[in-house]
Amino acid sequence: xxxxxVVENGLHVQIEITDExxxxxxxxxxxxxxxxxxxxxxxxxxxRHFRLVEVQFTGKNHPYHHGSANKGSEPGYSLxxxxxxxxxxxxxxxxxxxQQASGIFxxxxxQFFDGIQAVRSWTTIENKSxxxxxxxxxxxxxxxxxxxxxxxxxxxxxxxxxxxxxxxxECQWKAHTLNELGYDATNWGNVKAVSLSKTGxxxxxxxxxxxxxxxxxxxxxxxxxIETSGSWNWxxxxxxxxxxxxxxGPSLTQxxxxxxxxxxxxxxxxxxxxxxxxxxxxxxxxEITKYRRAIRRPNKDNDSPSPxxxxxxxxxxxxxxxxxxxxxxxxxxxxxxxxxxxxCGWYDDGPWWxxxxxxxxxxxxxxNGGIKGVLDYIRSKGMIPGLWLELEVMGIKxxxxxxxxxxxxxxxxxxxxxxxxxYQLDFRxxxxxxxxxxxxRRLVEEYGAGYIKMDYNLDLGVGTDLNADSAAxxxxxxKRAYLSWLDEILARYPNLVFENCSSxxxxxxxxxLSRCCIQxxxxxxxxxxxxxxxxxxxTAVTPEQAAIWSYPLKNGDEEETAFNMVNAILMRxxxxxxxxxxxxxxxxxxxxxxxxxxxISKETSRGLPIWPLGLATMQKNIICTGxxxxxxxxxxxxxxxEDAEANVSVRFAKAECIFPTLLxxxxxxxxxRDSADTYELTVKMKARTARLYRLY
Numbered sequence: 001x002x003x004x005x006v007v008e009n010g011l012h013v014q015i016e017i018t019d020e021x022x023x024x025x026x027x028x029x030x031x032x033x034x035x036x037x038x039x040x041x042x043x044x045x046x047x048r049h050f051r052l053v054e055v056q057f058t059g060k061n062h063p064y065h066h067g068s069a070n071k072g073s074e075p076g077y078s079l080x081x082x083x084x085x086x087x088x089x090x091x092x093x094x095x096x097x098x099q100q101a102s103g104i105f106x107x108x109x110x111q112f113f114d115g116i117q118a119v120r121s122w123t124t125i126e127n128k129s130x131x132x133x134x135x136x137x138x139x140x141x142x143x144x145x146x147x148x149x150x151x152x153x154x155x156x157x158x159x160x161x162x163x164x165x166x167x168x169x170e171c172q173w174k175a176h177t178l179n180e181l182g183y184d185a186t187n188w189g190n191v192k193a194v195s196l197s198k199t200g201x202x203x204x205x206x207x208x209x210x211x212x213x214x215x216x217x218x219x220x221x222x223x224x225x226i227e228t229s230g231s232w233n234w235x236x237x238x239x240x241x242x243x244x245x246x247x248x249g250p251s252l253t254q255x256x257x258x259x260x261x262x263x264x265x266x267x268x269x270x271x272x273x274x275x276x277x278x279x280x281x282x283x284x285x286x287e288i289t290k291y292r293r294a295i296r297r298p299n300k301d302n303d304s305p306s307p308x309x310x311x312x313x314x315x316x317x318x319x320x321x322x323x324x325x326x327x328x329x330x331x332x333x334x335x336x337x338x339x340x341x342x343x344c345g346w347y348d349d350g351p352w353w354x355x356x357x358x359x360x361x362x363x364x365x366x367x368n369g370g371i372k373g374v375l376d377y378i379r380s381k382g383m384i385p386g387l388w389l390e391l392e393v394m395g396i397k398x399x400x401x402x403x404x405x406x407x408x409x410x411x412x413x414x415x416x417x418x419x420x421x422x423y424q425l426d427f428r429x430x431x432x433x434x435x436x437x438x439x440x441r442r443l444v445e446e447y448g449a450g451y452i453k454m455d456y457n458l459d460l461g462v463g464t465d466l467n468a469d470s471a472a473x474x475x476x477x478x479k480r481a482y483l484s485w486l487d488e489i490l491a492r493y494p495n496l497v498f499e500n501c502s503s504x505x506x507x508x509x510x511x512x513l514s515r516c517c518i519q520x521x522x523x524x525x526x527x528x529x530x531x532x533x534x535x536x537x538x539t540a541v542t543p544e545q546a547a548i549w550s551y552p553l554k555n556g557d558e559e560e561t562a563f564n565m566v567n568a569i570l571m572r573x574x575x576x577x578x579x580x581x582x583x584x585x586x587x588x589x590x591x592x593x594x595x596x597x598x599x600i601s602k603e604t605s606r607g608l609p610i611w612p613l614g615l616a617t618m619q620k621n622i623i624c625t626g627x628x629x630x631x632x633x634x635x636x637x638x639x640x641x642e643d644a645e646a647n648v649s650v651r652f653a654k655a656e657c658i659f660p661t662l663l664x665x666x667x668x669x670x671x672x673r674d675s676a677d678t679y680e681l682t683v684k685m686k687a688r689t690a691r692l693y694r695l696y
Contacts, residue, residue: 001016001017001018001019002017003015003016004017004095004097006086006093008112009092009112009113009114009115009116009117009118010030010277011030011031011117011119011276012027012029012030012031012032012033012034013027013028013095014026014027014028015052015095016047016050017081021080021081022051022081023051023079023080023081023097023099024047024048024050024051025142025143025144026047026145028143028274028276029220029276030117030220030277030278032278033218033278035147036148036149037145037147037148037149037242038149038150038151039152040151047144049144049239050144050242051076051077051079051144052097052108052142053076053079053099053106053108053123053138053139054070054071054072054073054076054138054139054142055079055106055123055137055138055139056070056074056135056136057133057134057136058133058134058135058136058258059134060073060074060075061074063077064077064239065191067191068191068253068254069191069193069195069235070137070139070233070235070246070248070251070253071237071244071246072239073137075101075102075104078102079099079100079101079106080099080100081098082100082105083098084097084098089111091111091112091113091114091294091295092111092112092114094109094110094111094112095110095112096108096110102129103127103129103130103131104126104128104129105125105126105128106123106124106125106126106138107123107124107126108121109121109123113291113294115290116290116291117275118273118274118275118287118290119273119274120271120272120273120291120295121140121141121271121272121274122140122268122269122270122271122272123138123139123140123268124267124268125266125267125268126265127261127262127263127264127265127266128264129263130263131263132261132263133261134261134469135258135259135260135261136251136252136253136258137248137251137252138267138269139246139248139269140249140270140271140272141246141274142245142246142247143245143246143274144242145243145244146215146222146242146244146245147215147242147243148215148217148220149217149218151185151241151242152185152241153185154185154238154241154243155177155179155183155184156185157215157216157217158177158178158213158214158215158216159176159177159213160176160177160181160211160213161173161175161213161223161281162174162175162196162207163207163208163210163211163539164206165204165207165505165506165508165540166205166206167205167503167504167506168504168522168523168529169522169524169529169533170505170508170521170524170533170536170537170540171208171536171537171539171540172532172536173536173539173615175214175281178194178236181194182194183236185241188240188241189238189240189241190237191237193235193236193237194237195234195235195236196211196233196234197231197233197234197254197255199231199254199461200230200231200459200461200462201229201424201456201458201459201460201461201475202229202456202458202459202502202503202506203228203229203230203506203509204505204506204507204508204509205459208225208508208509208539208540209226209228209232210224210225210226210540211223211236211245212281213236213245214280214281219278219279220276220277220278220279221275221276221277221280221281221283221284222274222275222276222284223277223284223285223287224245224247224272224273224274225272225273225288225509226248226249226270226272226509227271227272227510227511228249228270228476228509228511229502229507229509229511230249230250230475230476231249231250231254231255231257231462231463231472231475232247232248232249232250232270233246233247233249233250233251233254233255234246234247234248247272247274248270249270249476250270250472250473252470255462255472256462256470257470257472257473257476258469258470258472258473259469260469270476270511271511273291275288275291282609282610285538285539286608286609289542289608289609290608292513292541292542293542295510295514296510296513296515296542296545297490297514297515299494299495299497299517301497301517301518302517302542302544302545302605303605304601305544305572305605306337306338306339306598306601307336307338307572307573307575307594307597307598308337308338308339308340308341308386308451308499308572308573308574308575309328309332309340309341309383309575309576309579310340310341310575310576311325311328311342311343311576312343312344312388312576313523313525313549313551313574313577314525314549314577315328315551315576315577315578316328316345318344318345318352319345320343320345320365321366322365322366322368322373323367325342325374326374326377327580328578328580329374329377329378329381329383330580331579331582331587332381332383332575332579333383334587334591335575335579335587335591335594336594336598337383337573337575337594338383338384339383339385339386339451339497340378340381340383340384340385340386341385341451341499342371342374342375342385342386342388343453344388344390344455345362345365346361346362346365346366346387347360347362349362349363349364349365353421353422354395354398354421355397355398356390356393356394356398356422357394357398357400358399358400359389359442371387371447372448375448375449376448379448384450384451384497385447385448386450386452386453386497387447387449387451387452387453388452388453388455389439389440389443389452389454389455390454390456390457391436391440391454392424392427392456393422393423393424393425393457393458394409394422394423394425395421395422395423401423404431405431407426407429407466407467408423408425408426408432409423409424410425410460410463410464410466410474410478411464411465412462412464412465413465417460417464419458420457420458424458424460424464426464426466426474427478427481427485428467428477428478428481436485437488437489440452440493444496450495450496450497451497451499452496452498452499453501453520454498454499454501455501455502455503456501456502456503457503459506462475479511483512483515486498486512486516487515497517498515498516499516499517499519499520499547500512500516500518500520501519501520503523504520504521504522504523504524505519505521505522505540508540508541509540513541513545516545517545518545518547518572519541519545519546519547520547520574521533521534521537521541521546521548522537522548524549527550527553527560527564527567528563528640528688529618530548530567531563531616531623531638532616532617532618532623532640533548533616534548534567534570534571534625534636535615535623535624535625535638536615536616537571538571538625538627539609539615542605543570543571543572543604543605543607543609543627544571544604545572546571546572547571547572547573547574548567548568548571548572548573548574549564549567549568549574549576550564550567550568550573550575550576550577550590550593551575551576551577552564552577552578552579552590553577554581556586557586558585558586558660558662558663559688559689560688561582561590562589562593562659562660562663562689562691563688563689563690564577565589565590565592565593565594565659565660566593566636566638566659566690566691566692567638568593568597569593569596569600569636569659570604570625570627570634570636570692573593573594573597575590575594588662589663592659592660592661593660596658596659596692600658600694603629603634604629606629607627607629607634608627609625609626609628610625610626610627610633611624611625611626612624612626612650613648620640621644622637622638622639622640622646622685623637623638623640624636624637624638624646624648632694632695632696633650633651633652633695634658634692634693635648635650635681635692635693635694635695636690636691636692637690637692638689638690639685639690640687640688641687641688643685643686644685644687645684645685646683646685647680647681648681648682649672649678649681650669650678650679650681650695651677651678651679652679652695653669653671653679654669654696655667655669655681655693655694655695655696656694657692657693658692658694659691659692660691666683666685667682667683667691667693668681668682669681669695670682681693681695
């Protein structure tokens with residue numbers, strides 16, 4: 001028996017290779033925290049079920065009582081050790097473990113990251129046989145033995161965090177026991193899996209492609225993300241009394257996926273990340289934040305974040321004209337914004353939803369030089385001009401839709417798919433990619449845009465079966481073609497800033513966010529409800545990429561304006577609202593908020609998120625989140641419903657309210673009674689107010 005034993009960056013990963021050449025992942029845990037199992041019956045002893053990967057082919061036996069769970073797969077259970085590599089690259093240490101069965105070679109990739117307690121994992125399958133095989137499922141990461149202690153009580157002392165995510169209500173995590181989710185430790189096996197799955201082109205509607213398993217008894221937390229904007233799955237259940245977690249892209253059972261792998265062809269699974277920490281959910285999110293910063297494309301925008309003005313939310317709402325824009329451009333420049341983005345509607349004289357696709361400027365909206373004249377005016381005010389696009393779709397009334405071949409669009413059973421009066425463009429088609437490239441080229445090279453808000457507002461279900469082995473296969477390959485196109489565009493225009501948007505956060509995930517600088521987190525129009533989204537958004541995206549709206553209302557007051565600004569300052573200010581119509585006092589609060597953001601953003605863009613009072617919910621009255629930079633903590637506190645007092649434990653002895661300084665604030669910082677190293681910040685707050693503090 002041999003072992004591949006890795007202790008890296010606070011993680012201990014041990015892979016066992018038996019004398020029979022079985023490959024088993026027997027340890028994946030924080031270094032120094034070895035998993036110990038108690039009360040294990042004879043038939044469950046050993047690690048023979050701790051398979052490194054699960055792979056299911058059509059027509060192969062499924063030698064396990066499994067139900068809808070993806071466990072006990074074949075050839076997964078027949079794979080035997082072939083070879084492995086262990087080397088260093090630019091990220092850190094890399095393991096590649098290859099197994100084979102009957103000419104099928106399966107390689108598990110485990111990428112470590114220097115200084116980060118996370119592993120990126122994916123699987124490649126190569127068909128070196130003389131026959132074709134049909135793939136139904138492959139895990140990107142599989143870990144058995146999550147529990148610590150008595151396997152008979154494996155459903156106790158455990159919390160599962162579920163990341164609910166929907167339009168207007170993103171990043172709302174709920175913690176449940178396994179029992180509450182329907183899993184009970186009964187006999188030696190369970191065919192029920194606690195699972196999340198998404199089928200569709202919106203990878204983050206219903207749920208974020210994330211999850212977390214907290215073992216309260218052991219004090220450990222596993223948190224993961226799956227990196228795709230399409231279909232995905234994760235599941236937790238048991239194998240012979242040992243708990244397991246598996247992460248994957250699309251599967252046959254959950255998403256209708258199948259893929260023919262012909263001789264000399266290969267397939268690569270969707271990548272994912274797994275974090276394991278000695279600590280709580282918050283600590284695991286801090287590690288995944290470091291990981292997200294490590295994998296994303298280097299860009300100046302994230303290194304030096306700046307505020308964005310966008311004319312849409314609670315402002316022009318899709319009605320841009322030269323006359324509407326000029327006062328807003330002047331006000332945004334005076335407020336201190338760096339980017340100014342003209343949102344939807346610039347390409348049509350009237351209702352535009354079902355006519356999009358050519359992306360030519362409206363003929364009557366813009367006087368004095370047309371759209372280029374407005375963009376030039378933005379630039380003259382010292383800001384970088386931007387435009388909104390929804391480049392992956394074409395409206396049914398777009399003139400171009402009648403002229404292009406049907407193979408430009410998603411199809412099923414020979415019919416072009418229509419959703420909300422729009423077609424979905426298929427980026428596997430070279431002509432579609434050239435069309436998209438020509439649009440971006442025109443906006444950048446002719447109009448002078450330096451910022452593009454790339455929106456996407458459809459969910460086309462399982463996918464397209466045109467030139468695909470299954471509709472889900474067609475969708476996965478389309479998603480990969482779109483990412484490849486995006487890489488080409490960013491290589492051509494390296495300083496172009498791409499904002500990722502999809503009805504807010506319906507594609508808020510890291511296949512896109514490893515490329516795009518900014519994420520539009522939400523379309524929430526109520527600034528009070530925005531607080532719960534803003535407070536939790538750092539679970540899904542780094543703060544410097546998380547664009548949160550701040551939109552002072554026409555008839556608001558100074559506290560409303562300050563609340564709006566606090567929503568955004570710790571993340572990325574997505575400024576909107578009719579700034580030109582604000583009173584001088586309210587405009588001064590906006591200007592102060594942007595000034596504070598500019599002063600602290602380089603520090604907060606390296607900070608790690610904290611939730612001293614727990615994660616936010618839409619029902620909480622007091623919400624609190626912060627960024628810990630090491631030398632200081634920046635803490636936002638909101639009071640959403642009624643007057644209240646907030647008490648927050650901190651490690652620093654000094655505190656100041658850094659925003660708003662133009663409004664009265666009541667707070668005290670005192671040493672905690674039960675600790676010489678802990679202090680308590682007490683804040684007295686009026687209903688519907690918010691404040692930002694610096695602790696140092």
